[in-house]
Amino acid sequence: MLSRLAYVLVVLAAGALIVLVSRLPQVQFIETVAFEVFGPIETGVSLPVVRLDQLGQTIEGISQLRAENDQLRSEVDRLSAQAVQIGELQRDNSELRAELGFRQAFQNFKWIPARIIGYDPSNLVHAIIINQGSQNNVAPGMTVVTPVGLVGQVVAVTPTTAKVLLITDVSSSVDSLIQANEAKGVVEGSRDGQLTMTYIPQGVKVQTGDRIVTSGLGGVYPAGLWVGTVTDVRQNDVDLYQDARLEPAVDFGRLEVVLVITNHLPTKLQ
Amino acid sequence: MVTLIVAAVLQSVALPHLVIFGVKVDLVLLIVVALSIRQGVERGVVWALVAGGIIDLLSAGPFGTSVIAYGLAAVLAGTFGPSLRKASALLPLVLTPLTSIVATLTAAFVMALLGWRVPWPSTVALVVLPAAVIDSVAMLVVYPLVSAVDRG
Numbered sequence: 001m002l003s004r005l006a007y008v009l010v011v012l013a014a015g016a017l018i019v020l021v022s023r024l025p026q027v028q029f030i031e032t033v034a035f036e037v038f039g040p041i042e043t044g045v046s047l048p049v050v051r052l053d054q055l056g057q058t059i060e061g062i063s064q065l066r067a068e069n070d071q072l073r074s075e076v077d078r079l080s081a082q083a084v085q086i087g088e089l090q091r092d093n094s095e096l097r098a099e100l101g102f103r104q105a106f107q108n109f110k111w112i113p114a115r116i117i118g119y120d121p122s123n124l125v126h127a128i129i130i131n132q133g134s135q136n137n138v139a140p141g142m143t144v145v146t147p148v149g150l151v152g153q154v155v156a157v158t159p160t161t162a163k164v165l166l167i168t169d170v171s172s173s174v175d176s177l178i179q180a181n182e183a184k185g186v187v188e189g190s191r192d193g194q195l196t197m198t199y200i201p202q203g204v205k206v207q208t209g210d211r212i213v214t215s216g217l218g219g220v221y222p223a224g225l226w227v228g229t230v231t232d233v234r235q236n237d238v239d240l241y242q243d244a245r246l247e248p249a250v251d252f253g254r255l256e257v258v259l260v261i262t263n264h265l266p267t268k269l270q
Numbered sequence: 271m272v273t274l275i276v277a278a279v280l281q282s283v284a285l286p287h288l289v290i291f292g293v294k295v296d297l298v299l300l301i302v303v304a305l306s307i308r309q310g311v312e313r314g315v316v317w318a319l320v321a322g323g324i325i326d327l328l329s330a331g332p333f334g335t336s337v338i339a340y341g342l343a344a345v346l347a348g349t350f351g352p353s354l355r356k357a358s359a360l361l362p363l364v365l366t367p368l369t370s371i372v373a374t375l376t377a378a379f380v381m382a383l384l385g386w387r388v389p390w391p392s393t394v395a396l397v398v399l400p401a402a403v404i405d406s407v408a409m410l411v412v413y414p415l416v417s418a419v420d421r422g
Contacts, residue, residue, distance in 0.1 A: 007311055007315060007345045007349075008342065011315060011318070011319075011338060011344075012338060014319060014337065014341065015322075015334050016334070018323070019332065019333065019338075022333035022334055031327065035328070038327065042282060045280075045283045045284070046283045053287050117283070118279075118283050119283070120282070121296075121328050122331055122336070122377065123293045123294060123374065123401050124381060127329070127331075129282070163330040164330075165330050170388070170392075170393075171386050190392065191392040191395075191397055192292060193292070
């Protein structure tokens with residue numbers, strides 16, 4: 001019967017060995033083959049789950065519509081209802097403009113659509129699994145977007161699937177700029193799923209509603225992709241830099257299909 | 271083994287749609303903890319190594335993180351669980367928040383060691399503690415199910 005300390009040591013030794021061995025290129029193919037087994041399973045399971053989720057949303061939507069209907073019946077002033085409708089149309093309009101702008105601005109890029117078939121099982125990593133892999137020329141380092149804006153970067157691939165680290169992950173950092181004045185900064189993810197733009201020089205005017213786009217600096221992401229919108233600015237005269245909180249351009253909670261840009265890879269610095 | 275694979279796929283595909291307080295239930299960890307409580311530390315550690323490997327395959331994080339995290343949780347649950355179980359059938363459930371905290375903190379620590387950015391205050395406040403609460407509540411359902419399967 002091993003002592004408690006011995007079990008801890010066995011676990012740590014086994015774990016450390018696995019971590020070290022998994023980093024050897026000679027054995028990484030084993031991880032790829034094993035992960036490949038989960039691709040079809042996740043594809044098969046994710047579809048009914050998405051449908052169930054949509055069914056739940058539909059049921060939820062019906063109850064919301066009933067409540068809204070009751071509320072509207074009780075309202076005497078028809079103009080307030082019209083104002084709500086105008087607001088919805090404005091939001092739809094801005095989303096469509098963003099999509100059109102993306103298609104016009106990035107005509108040089110080639111991309112393939114991919115469906116999300118899974119999410120990272122860990123609470124510590126914000127990542128998704130998509131149903132396109134090396135068979136379709138998807139490679140680590142490629143940029144993943146939606147017509148609205150930046151989603152993340154491919155970090156691992158198998159022949160039919162790929163893992164994408166989202167920009168909301170705390171390990172993610174994106175060289176970005178404020179579209180209005182082209183001041184540069186770095187957008188980092190956070191545990192609450194929001195984004196923070198750091199290293200904005202003091203003296204630069206940052207306002208709520210400012211659009212933040214990728215700068216292309218470092219060659220990791222293409223320039224001009226919408227990252228998010230400023231919701232709050234933290235400025236202190238004694239600090240070297242100011243920070244801004246961002247609302248991500250992409251609604252990660254409703255993400256189903258993404259686009260993988262296949263003809264842009266990070267620049268390798270010698 | 272099949273149960274663990276099914277649980278891992280559920281954790282990757284379905285549970286992200288059920289995020290509460292910003293975290294999802296670590297179903298695979300709960301199964302490992304429940305099995306460790308029932309079967310003891312030796313078999314618990316074996317389950318943990320297998321389950322951790324499966325989760326690491328599905329994660330974009332560094333491989334081996336969950337193996338170590340689940341392994342330590344299994345040692346904890348397997349060491350104290352069986353004796354608590356003798357006192358009362360449900361008493362071992364008090365170990366759930368502790369094992370959840372140990373597993374998440376260990377995973378974060380391993381990631382930090384391997385160069386991943388881990389902001390500790392927000393990690394503890396927004397991941398470790400909410401996960402401990404959610405996992406503890408979910409264990410009230412998971413533990414009886416695992417017990418039923420284990421008895422069968």
